[in-house]
Structure formats: C-alpha cells, structure tokens
Amino acid sequence: MLRAESTCPMSLRLFVIIGLAASTVSCKSEPKTPGVVLSARTGGSPSNSDTTVSDDGQWLRPAKDYASTRFSGLSEINTGNVKNLRVVATFSTGVVRGHEAAPVVAGNTMYIVTPYPNTVYALDLTKPGFPAKWSYDPKPEAASQGVACCDVVNRGAVFDQGRLFFNTLDDHTIALDAATGKPVWDTKLGDINTGETITMAPLVVKGKVLVGNSGGEMGVRGWLKALDERSGKVVWTAYATGPDSSVLIGSDFKPFYASDKGKDLGVSSWPPDMWKIGGGTMWGWIAYDSTLDLIYHGTANPGPWNNDVRPGDNKWTSAIFARHPETGAAVWAYQLTPHDSHDYDGINEQILIDLPINGQTRKVLVRPDRNGYMYVMDRATGEVLSAEPYGVVNSSSGVDLKTGQLHVNADKIPTVGKVVRDICPAAPGTKDWQPSAYSPRTGLIYIPRQNLCMDEEGLSANYIAGTPYVGMNVKMFAGPGGNRGVFQAWNPATGREAWSIKEDLPVWSGALVTAGDVAFYGTMEGWFKAVDARTGTLLWQFKTGSGIIGQPISYRGPDGHQYIAVLSGVGGWAGAILAGVVDPRDSSTAAGFVNAMRDLPSKTTKGGMLYVFSL
Amino acid sequence: MHSAFDPHSPQARAVAHLWWSMFAVGGVIWIAVIVAMLIAIARRGDVDFGGRKRGLTIFVAGTGIVLATFLAYDFAVGHDLAKRGAPTLTIGVTGHQWWWEIEYEDLRPSQRMVTANEIHVPTGQLIEFKLRAADVIHSFWAPNLNGKRDLIPGYASSQWFQADTPGVYRGQCAEFCGLQHAKMAFLVVAQTPTDYLAWRTASAAPHTPPADSIAATGLKVFLSSGCPLCHTIAGTDARGTVGPSLSHLASRQTLAAGTLLNTRANLMGWIVNPQALKPGVHMPAIPLKPAELNAVVTYLETLK
Amino acid sequence: MTLPADVIEREALELDRVWSDRQGFWGWLTTTDHKSIGKRYVATAFLMFVAGGIEAALMRAQLARPGNTLIGPDRYNQLFTTHGTTMMFLFAVPIMTAMGLYFVPLMVGARTVAFPRLNAFGYWTYFVGVVFLYVSLFANTAPDVGWFAYPPLSGPEYSPGHRVDVWAQVVTFTEIAALVAAVNIIVTTFKMRAPGMSLNRIPLFVWAQLVVAFMIVFAMPAVATGSTLMLAADRAITMHWFNPAEGGDVLLWQHVFWFFGHPEVYIIFLPAMGFITPIIETFTGRPVFGYTALVLSNITTAFFAFGLWVHHMFATPIPEVGQSLFTAASMVIAIPTGVQIFCWIATLWGSKPRLTVPLLFVLGFLFTFVNGGITGVMLASVAFDKQAHDTFFVVAHLHYVLLGGGVMPLFGALYFWFPKVTGRRLNETLGKWHFWLFLIGVNLTFFPMHILGLNGMPRRVYTYLAETGWGTLNLVATIGAVTIATSVIIFLIDVVMSLRGGELAGDNPWNSSGLEWATASPPPSFTFLHTPFVTGRHPLWDVKDGLPVVTGLSTRERQVLVTTTVDALPDYRHSMPSASIWPVYLALCMGVVFIGSIFSPYFVLGGLGISLLGLLGWGWSGVGERQEERVALPDGAVKVL
C-alpha cells in the first residue's frame, strides 16, 4: 500500500497496484479511456474520467470511487455464469435495525459498521467463513436513537491510509487503526441535544475526512466539516445556511445562475433567524473530481417541512455545492429545489462522468435528484445541461435551463390547514439516498428508486430544540402503476430510460454494476437480484433473511476470485414499520411512509446479516 | 377608543355616514308610526273607512322608495369599500384561541416580522390584512377603522383600511371563539409614516443581550423554564410558536391580548397565575421562585 | 230549525263519555285531547321562558359591571347557550305551535286536531328534550358554543365531551315536535274546517298558523339535517361534513343553520301576527282592515324568509354579488311587514278602542317591534352589518324583534284567551302593571345595547374591561332586566291568583267574533257539541238567529267531520283514535335513540328496535273495532259494510 503523500495519490496507487490503464494516467493529463475496462463503443459513447478509475480488487469506500460509479471492473461473474452464484459466507451483525451500509474491503479484510450501536467488525477474508479479526464498540449514547429521524442507520465506513473512518449516531467521527481496531482519534462534532446525529459515510479526500450531519427534521443547521485525517481536528466547517462567511462563500464563488448570486443569500432568503434552524443538513454522498480538485455535495431539505413559516428561497438548502477540499471554499452552488415544500433533500449522489453533449465531451455531474429530475450539470461551472424527469413528477413542471429555476406547481404546495392530495413524487423523492451505479461499458446509470406519491397537510410547527420540527401530516401511497419501486436503467446521454424493472416494494438498496455487465440490487422482500445490465433481464436471485436496504459491493478475494457482498437487514425510513415500534393504523406514522408499507411485515422480518456470494 | 361612531378611516367614515342617514330616516319613520298609533287610539269617533286603500298603496310605494334609496346607498358604500388601490403594506393576521398573531409581510423574507396583539400601521396608507384562522372561527374588527371580517378555517379572506389620524384604536374578536372570546382584543396603533418607520426599524433590531446581571439571570431562567417552548424572543434560543411572540414585549401597551395594561405588577401576576386573570387560557401558571420571577420580569422589561 | 234542549243535553252527556279521558294519572299521561296537550304545551313552554329568563338575568348580573367575577366564562358560556337554545327551541317555537294546536281546532270549528296521538307524541318528545337540556345544565354538561353552534368550535376537536352533543339532540327533539305539530296544523286547517269556512273565511290566526306550519316543514329539516345528520355524526362517528382537511366545509353549517335560522324568526313572529288581529278586531269591535292584504303579506313574508339567510353571513368570505341579492331580499321583506302594521293602525284609526291589557300589549308591540324592524333593515345593509354584526347592536335588534314581535303579542294573547282556556279572567290591574313594567324593562334593557354594540361591544362576552367605557350602559341594561323580571313575576302571581279565584268569564267575555268563543269556557272535552256552520269571516258577529250547526256525527265514538280542502264542504265522517300510552312510549324511545346516540351507536339500533315495538302497539291499538262502516269507493259509490 502506497503511503506517499503524493499530490495525486489515488491515480498513482491505481497505476501501481493493478496496472489496468492502457495509457499513462497522470495527475494533470487529459483523461483517456482505460481501454481494458471499456470495450470500444460506437462513436459518441460516454467515457469515464480519471476520477472513476479505482482499484477493482478492493472496495475502499461505499461509492467505490471518487466519481461515485459503484462500478466494479471485475468481470469474472458475467451474464452467462451469474446464475451459479452461491453463498460463501454469512455474518450476523447482531443488530436488527436497518442496514444501509456498504461493507468495505481493503486488502484481505472486510469492514462492516452496523447501525446503532455502530459496532465495527473486521472480517478476515483469508480464512474460511470469514471470521472476525476484531470488533470495536464505540458505545454511542442511547438517547441518540431518539433524535434519529429515520431509523438508526449508518451508511458505511471508509478506508484510507491504513485507517478506517466512520461516524456514530451520537455525532462522533472515529478513526480506527485498521489492523488492530484500536481508535486513533475520536472527535465529537455535534450535540444530540439539538437534534443532530450523523448517519452518513465519511469520505476522505486529500487528507481530509469529510463529514456532514443529519437531523433536518429536528431543526438543526446543516454543515459539512473537514477533519484532518491524521489528528481528527476540524479544518473547516461549511454551513448550509447563514452568512457567506459560514457557508464558506468567498471570492472563488462563481455560481452559474443569477438566482444563486448575491451576498449572504443564506440569510436574506430566510425570515429573520430562521436560517439558524433551517436544516440543509449533509447526510448523503460526496464526490470528488481530482482534475478540477473539487468536491461535490448536496444539502438536505429546509426545515420545517411546513413551508409557511419560511417564505423565501431558503438558501442553501436542497442545493449542490462544489468546493475546494482543502479550504472548503465554495466554487459554485446550485439550488435544485428553492423553497422546498416536500422534503426533497438534495443529498443524493453525484456521478462524475464525461458525456458527449452537442457533439463535444463535457465533464458532467449526473444527479438523480429527489425532486424527480435527472440533472446533468457541467461540473466545472454548475450549468444545468439537462434535467429530465425520471419518474412521475407533478410537484413541478420542469426546469428552466436558462435560469436554472425549477417550475414549481403552486397547486401542490401544502399550507397550514390545507390538504394537498396526490403529490408526486412523495417525500422520499423519486429516489432517496440509495445510490445508483454507472457502467462505462453500457453508458447507463442504474437507479434503485421508489414510485410513491403522497397527500400532505401543513400543521403549525413549534420549534423546541432537540425535538422534531416538521409541521406536516403525510400519507404516502404507491404512484401510478401501483408498484412502489423501480430498478431503472437510464441513459444520461440521451436523457431517456433504457429499461426498467417494476418492483412491488420501493427499491431501497444501493446498486452495483460490474464489468461482467451484471447489475445487482436488493429488494425489501429480501431478494438479492442480478440482472443483465444491457437488457434488464433477471439472471439470478437469492432470498436473504431480511429485506435488503444495504449497498452491494464487489471485490476480488485473496483467492483471486470475484466476490459480491451485501448486508441484509430491513429498516431505514422505508422499513420503519419493521425497524421501529409503530402501529400501521396511523397512516402518518414515520412521516407517512408506513402508510405505503403496511404489508411489509408480511413479506419480511427484521434481520442483520452479511451475505457474501461467489461462483 | 373603540367605537364605530368615531371613524378614523375613509372606510369607517363611509359606514358611519350610512349609519347616521339610516338612523335619521329610521328615526323619522319610527316616530311617524308611533304618532300614527297614538292618534289612532286617541281619536274618538268612528272615522270613515274611505281612503284607506289608497293609503295602503301610498304606504307601500313610500316604503318601497325609502328601501330602494337605502339599497342604492348601501350598494354605493359597499362599492366604495370594495374599491381599493394596491396596498402599501400587507399584514398577516392569524387568529388563535385567544390571541392574535401579526406578521408584517415583505417581499424580502428576511424583512418579515412576527409580533402579537398589537398592530402598528402608518397613517394615510392603505393596509391590507390577510386573515387566517389557526383553530376556530374568529372575526377581525377594529370599529374605528373598518367593519369586521371573519377568519374561517379552510378559507382565505382579507380586510383593509387606511387610518387617517395617528392614535390607538382598540379592536376585538367578534365571533364567539370559545372560553376566552371576551379577552381576545388587539390594538391598532396608527402612526405617522415617519414614526412607523422608526418603530419598524426598532422592532426589527436584533436582540441585545441584557447588560445588567439581574436581567441576564432572567434570560437564563426564561430559557431554562417552560417559556421558550411556547414563546419566541427574536435573537435568543426561544423560538416557540405556540404562544404570542415576546420580542419587544416591553414596547407593547397591553398583555394577554388586550386584557391587562403592560405594567410590571401585571406581568408578574400574569406569569404566576394567568388562570386567575384569563381562566382557561392555554398558558399554565409558571412555578418560579420570587427571585427568579423578579429576574424574568426584569429581563422582559428590557425588551423594548 | 232550533235544536231542542233535551236533545242537546243527552248528546252532551254521550259525547262527554266518549271524548273525556280516564281519571287520574294514567288518564293524564295517555290523553290525546288537544286541549289538555295544548295547555301543558303552553305551560311547559312558558316555564322554559321563565328558565331562559333566569339565565338571562344571571348573565345581566355578570355584565352589570366591568371585570365582574360573579360567573366565570365556563358557566357563562353554558348560560348564554342554554338561554338562546331555550328561548328559540324550547320556548318560542313550541309556544307558538302550542297556541296553534290548542286554538286552530277551536277556531275552525273542529272537535280535535287531525292526528291527536301524533300530537301527544310531539308534546312528549319536546318534553324529553326539555328535561334533557336542563338535566345537562345541572350536570355541568350544558352546551357552551352558542345556540348557533358554529363548527369547528362545536366540532369534535374544540368541543370535547358531550356538551355539544346535548345541544344537537335537544334540537332534534324540538325539530321532531315542531314538524309533527306543523303537519297536524296543516291537515287540521285543510281538512277539518267547519262547513262553510272556505279559504277566504279562515281566521287570520289560523292563516298565520298555516303559513308558519308550512315554514316549519321547509325550515326545520335544514337544521335537523345540520345538527343530527351532520354535526352529531361528525362528533360521534367521525364523519367529515365540517372538516376542511377532508373536504368538509365549515360554511356549509352556516348555510344549513341559517336556512333554518332566519325563517325561524318568522316562525316565531308570524303566529304573533295571528294573535294581534283578533285582539284588535275584538277591542275595536270592527273587522280588520285589509284581510286579503294581511293574508298575502303573511304568505310573501314566508316566501322571502327563505331568501335571507345569507345576511347572517355577511362577514364571511362569500361572493359580493350574492350578498347584494340577499341585502335586497332582506330589505324587501320589510314591505309585507309594513303592510301588516299599516292595516292594524288603519283598523285602530278612530275606532274608540277599549284599552284592555291585550290591546295594550298590541300597542306595546307596535312601539317596540317597529324599532326592531327598522334596525333590521339597517342590518340588511352589508356595509353597516360589517360594523354591527355580532355585536350588542344585533342583540338589541333581535330582542326588540322577538320580545316586541313575539312575546308582547303572546302576552296579549295569553290575557285574551286565558278566559277561554280556564273559564276565569286575569286581573286587569295587575295586567297593566305587568304591561308597563315589561314595556319599560324591555326598552331599558335593550335600547342601550344599540349604543354598546356600535361602541364596539361584541356579543357573547362574559366580561369586559373598565377601560372600554361600557360599564354604565350595561348597568342600565341590567336594571332593565330586573324590571322585566319583576313584570313577569307579577304576571305569574296574576295567573296563580286568577286560577284560584279569578272572575268567571262566560263563553265570550270580550264579545269576540271567532268560533272559539262559540263554545263553553273552558271548552268541554268534545269542544263543540255540534260542528258550527260558517257563513262569514266573523261567525259570532254574523249570528242572527242562533248559531247554524251541523248534526249527524256519531255520539258513540270520537267522530269528526272532514271537509273539502278549498270550499270546506262536508265530505266524510272520520273516527278519531282513543287515548293511548303508545305516543308516550314512542317519545321515550326517541329519547333512547337520540340521547343514547351520544354515547354509542348501538343505542340507535336498540332504540329503533324498541320503537318498532311501539309502532306495532300504536298501530294495533289504533285499528279500532269493526263496526258498520260506509266506505266511499274511489269510483264515487258508497258501500255499506
């Protein structure tokens, strides 16, 4: 493992370890097509940039690579033989809450972080049955469970420089020595008493551990912090709301659209003081483009859901930021959903790819957003190149590419005392946190998503620190078609769907696609499925012990063979009916999601188990 | 201070004129009927029946003319009242059981301001009120300035007026809204535009942490008791929206929706036992020790 | 040919045996005699007037000075709601229909009402309602949301417990009673008039009752729908008529309520018009001027009354065009009322009237009611109403209208017909004290309220601040209330004393013209020995050589004469059912159904079950014995069985 403090450690390391690249990949050079991975496709096909190249033997971070492709270059398992997959190992996490995490594999060890109580296990992949090498129990405060809005999940750890970084529900970021499981540092970043929790998977970029908070439903103020990888000290904090100085908007800031320009918009687009409790948390995914040296992250919904009390655009909630990783200084920002009224968090993944647009290849960022649009943006400038709906959307009628404005449908905005029916997509959006995958071989994005609509009624919201600050009655139900979930393949170049698979329940797991042209995802019934990445034909499926909401990964084991791993354990927001002690007679339970999931207990049960598959 | 007889706006004046003319005509008719009745019983001697039928016709025609005149006049006044230019200021009024939430609207969201039970308006400008009910039906009525308008759940409605002269005009909820309907009043403080702006600026000013130590203790007590769960003081961590905002409470003239004059003694009494002053009000008696109470009231009094 | 005295005596004995009730409590309970029921109806309703008055007095005591703490808001709200509900539903409407149920048969020359058992059922249902409301008042469960019970305040969220349910079901009982009475009055008037009493000879009292009965038929179902089918269902079984979040509409209530509520005012006021005419005729000794005009104005008033309801909703956000229409209608209705007043003054004009107590009350009516009418026209103006609506100005207006237009004529009527009902006259001197104190009291109480209202005092407030300056006028009003109370006490003393030892009246003490004076005072159980035969509008004044009568009705059963609808030609002889316990039983079943519905829907099912038993019993006992019958077949033939 290289420990050089190179200016471009990633690409160098890749080059050395697997030597996949047909041409030299250097830090500042123009990206070239890594020929082995990418079969030549007829002209105009999209190609991945250097940021997508990664070590296919390992899986160091939940999104696999900085470009968030979740694409594995391994091709041992392919469309022809995937039907022979079988379980080679299982491991019970001992927790039966929602397992949203991705296992990470570094070297010959697999690391799992469980939902609260956030125990970390290191599994030895060299021994049969993958026994645990060590485990670490951070003992988070029990009370933190009471302020976690949507189950006590954790979305995974990240491995870097021989250390494992992960977050706990009670706002700690902890660095463990990956070999021994001993903590190196432990930094407390927030206070559960104000409603803050952390559920996201950190990302390490250029020696900074990037961590954001959760708690948009509790009236917290969202932030993204960079911690020094060695010491755990906070290097910078970028808030989502408030004056430019705290949002880290400075002279570098050059947003593309006029509506995002102005001084202290994070204050002036709010009623007095409301920005202090205005949400915009950062509990989702971060991508990094080493060429431009920019990180990309979203911000969550404004708080409270009841929009009456916060007239204005409510910047910078439900937005995308591009920042410099060293200083956090914002380079551009774009507000996807100004003055959001439907909990359309903007924290989904951004997939960084190169895409031919109008005959020229552009460095783009693809964001399947909660608000129902597949944003294709120039990741250097923040210009929206296209924004096509990829599900049923009636809460807005499109995005004006000139002004960047979302055309909100005023009829679908609930206010206090008014019930608005049939809002699509529902609060979890067309797609929630569950990350999609991108295959440079097919040029398609594989999107696990839901198909839900909802009724909403504004309620007066009272702010009490540390208690939910929502102000909305919500009742969700299946969208048109009656299926609650979809696994969809989307062609970002054409802005059209390639194929899709209807699932009865929301597809709340992440997606994985491999160079064998197989796409993997799990369903909440517990089926782990492999489909043909080009056609969507179901090739193989396996019923796990509990519903799957985790993120599947692929790695090469010590034996040189390709493995697929996924955590099974239903829960999360979608699985609240099983994760919590809820009563489905109340259709507003778990912010209305339970209404759409009443039949879940008859289809699966709680669980917490790692499954590893191989041929 | 609180009368339809004493109009201070073109709207209320038009209605007052209508009233006085109806009063005059109605009074004459009433006296005429009574006089006719008295003559009828006083006149002894069988008077002939002739002429009564014609009398009836004339009477019906006369009544019709009077009513038609009233009707025309009423329509004219109604037309005048409905006519309005663009309001220079829009104020949201939300009726709660039993207090008024007042929100000064502004196209710039950060310039919005929420207060309670006391409405400041500039004179000579048309003010529009957007009316909304948070629970049951209430009715917004400041008789010196305009007629009333109901605040009805499920309906949006509005009312407007233009105050002529500076002054303090009292208003009260006019639709029965439960236990404390009687104590749900508000004040309209009409000020010259200059004074109004000064007030507006002062009221938008951020909260300054109390300098003196008793007041500082008061703030601490305030924040650690149940108070911030229901009340907001702008600039502090108290952000409750259940009860009226207390930002700049000390600059208001009354407490508890026009129930009490804003004096130190009343404020203390109110905090210690609101149920004695306004039985059924949703505010509980706050169990504070005398020193704490003194500190809280001292602090609240700094909120000018 | 004049009837021989011995025949008369024999027939009277036979008829009395057939028509009179059994002795004792059972006879009292099971009676279907419209006179017995009418009397207890009037007495119960008057008791309710006293109860409502006591509540009013308590409220006035509370408001006598600012910041008074005599009665807290919780009790005060129960009091004013009970006051309004009592006065409107348990006093005004019942007493007006009760007067009709007693006098309409007498005035049209019938022996009883068309459906005597239904009549008894109506009274007992009403009685259940009365008991229910007052038990709830003493159990601290009286309604506290106003007699108008606007949702959402009266809805399940803001009125927990059963207080509003009590209101909704009390209303139901009075609805049933009023509707039953209305049907009875309509059919009695249409089918049981004495021969010769064609439509243009119907006494104005009966006209007024007929018109009111029709108004009841079309107005009461609206509030019954609102209270029983909508509000109670919202509260008890989670319906959503008035829940805006689920598509309900709180203004729907105001529409259905005022669609009833405004005609309600005329339901109270028009019968009073019927009292005034005979009093004026009697004491001027001349027929009223403008019979046709009075009848027509009655009917037009009734029609217009259904087109005014929105003027109670001028402050709500409803379209202005609609408001204008209702303003116009509200003003136009003043014309028929004005016509009536003109006709009465024209009748009085130079007539040397006898200024007896009944006539004094009529004059008091003119003095007071005209004031209320004029403020009514003012309130029809949308612009002015937005100032006056829901203030003491409206309180003043409605009490001027209802006390002036309803209660004053009612007092006149009670003095006028007391001799007929009891056989004894009321004391004239006490009556004059009663009148003057009442007149002064009403004006002292309610005139200041006009000023209070425009000075900003809203209705339904349990207290007010001294700073408002409303104290003095409120004190005056309270003194006025004491005056009214005194006058009513004098009246009650007068009634008790007169019942014991009042001057005997004789058949026709006032030398009046109506048929009710053609029988004894008090009337015998069979009312008329022989059904009178009518030749003009003033039967007793028209009598030249003995009252013309009809003979041939059976004296062995409760037989009445049914006549044709328009011309009142003799048509057939109808047998009336006997006294029965089933009406009482069924009224109690209604009590189980409606009171029980508050607690559980199963009471409704169970109550309906036991009601079916009652219906069967009612039907069984009403079949009667098979006897010689003459059946008029539809083809015109008569077949004797």
Added chain:
Amino acid sequence: MTELRREVDVAELPTVTFGPRSLMWWGTLGFMTIEGWTTAILVVSYFYLRQNFDAWPPLRTPNPSLLIPTINLLIMLVSLVPARLAADAGKRLDLAGVKRWLAVTSIVSIPIVALRWWELWALNTRWDSNAYGSAAWMIVGFHTSLLLLDVADTLGLTLFYNIREMPAKAFSDTADNSFYWYFTVGIWIPIYLIVYVGPRIV
C-alpha cells in the same frame, strides 16, 4: 251557550274514504314532504361539498359499484307492482286480495333491506374517510331509515291482517301504505342516479 240552529245533517256521509279525501293520506303526504325535503337538503350539501374536491369521487376512491345497487333498484321497481295491487285490492274492499298482495310486498321488501347493507358497502368508501364518504353514506343511510320504517309498516299491516279482523278503514291504510312505498322507491331513483351513477358520469 249560543242558541244552535241545524243547518246541515251529515249522518249519511261515508266514514271511510281513499286518497286525498282521507286525513291519513294528507298526513302521509306531510311526512313525505318533510323527508323528501331533508333528502333534498342532503343532496344539495353533497353537491356543495363536491366543490371542495378536484375529483369526485376523490382520488384513489373507486367509483361506487353498480351491481348490487342496480339489482336492488330493480327489486324495488318490481316491488311497486304488488304494492299497487295491494292498494287496488284495498280500494275494491277485496280482503283476500289485500292479504295476498300485502304478503307479496312484504316478501319482496325483505331482500331490499338485506341488500341495503351491501349497497352501503358498494359505495366503496367509508363514512369516516372523507367528506365524500360522509355525504354518500348519510344520503343512503337516511333513505335506509325511511325504507326500514315503511317495510316495518308493511310487515305490521300484513301481520295484523292475518291475525285479526280488520275494519274497513284498514283498506284505506293499505292504500296509504302503498302510497308511501311509491315515495320511498321514487326518491331512491334520483338518489341512485346521483350517488351511484353520478360519479361515473362526471
């Protein structure tokens, strides 16, 4: 007492009449007016509430089913025949006919009541779902109370005819009972059209 003078003698007049000549007919008409008017107010309220909805029936509420209501409507229409025959027999003073057709009417009316239960559920909504459900249930429910009343009346009359000797005026009551049954069926037709068919049309 005023002196009396005989003007007319009515001893020869009939004691039982049919239709508008009889008091009972008028009473029945009175209650039909009240009940019909109540139904009308409910129907107007139904349409008033409809203004608050974008779709009618509301979103995700299926249209009312037509099968059971239509079958029941047909049975009701068929039941008019024995009701009419009973009334006619009554008017002919045909005791056997009255007994026979009353019995047939009773037998036909029982499935109507039974089907009414499923007819309520055929609305495919619940009274506590939303205002649409409340209005639809209340209209049908209110009509059910009329229906129960008249069926009970028919059954009672049938029972009485079969266990005792009935006087001639019961023939008139039989005719009035049929008259009320025409009304009950008659107002059901618009209710059926408005509540069950209407949502499908608009």
Added chain:
Amino acid sequence: MKARAVLAASVILLPACEREDRRLNAVPPNPPQQFVSEVRLQPGPTEMSDTTEGPYDDNAPGTAEGQRLFSQMNCSGCHSNGGGGMGPALMDDQWIYGSRPDQIFASIAEGRPNGMPTWKYRLTTQQIWELVAYVRSLSGLTPKGARPTRSDHMMVKPANSQTPNAKPKNTVKP
C-alpha cells in the same frame, strides 16, 4: 324515598359533572414519588393493579388539552398521531415502561434512556397529567366519553373514541 331518589340522581349525574368539568385553576395531585419498576416480576404474592386512574383520565377538557400539548410540544414528531415513528407507538398494546398513569407520568417527566427527553423542567405537573390522559386515550385506556374524536385534520387514523381498548402488554426494553 325522596332522599333516595335525589341520591340516585346525583350518582347518575356526578360522572357527567366530572367529565365535562373545565378545571381551569386545578391543583393536580403531586407527581408520583416512587421510582417506576420496569418489570412485572416480583417475589412473593403479587397484587398489581392496572386500574389506577390519572386525574384527567375521565375528564374531556383535560384530555383535549393533552391532545393540544401532544402536538404543540412536538410529541407527535416522534410518536406521530399515536402510531409512533422515531418513538414507539402509543396506540397499541405494548408499553415499554408501563401503561399506568403514574408510569406514563414518570416516562414523560423523567424521560427514558433511548431518546425520550425529560419534560419535568419544562411542563407543569398539570400539563403532564393532561398528556397522560391523552396518551392513555390513544389506546382506549380512558373512559370513552372523555376521549377525543377526530380533529380537524387529515384523517390519518381512526378516532380515539373508536379505538378499541388495547389491553396493555408490558414488554421489555428493546
């Protein structure tokens, strides 16, 4: 005889007085002093009563005030309209910390380790008792006549008055 009738009448009427009484200035009983046992197991002969009533259990205005507080104090944020979410459901038959009024009082006042905050410094005793009555009404543990029915909101669950009595089953801590 007469006295007996009066007595009988007052027995019938008293519950009504109680049920509708608006205790505007009430001094509610003191909070329970003893610690709440979280297990049902106890050595020796057992005599545990679940029938104790809270001071507002049979009081409609008090329960309604509890309903108001339940949403205004954001209880509904975690417990939804009784169905739970971040916090456990309250309308079912499972009670982690006991269903008796004093136990629920303690849960509210003292807080519970898995995220239930302590409210004793913020709410008055009376308010907590009112909340206790409302919480118990959610699962049908209070007399039906005092329970709230639907509120003027979106219909998300059956009205409390329609909720069948969910006989409590104490469960262990999750």
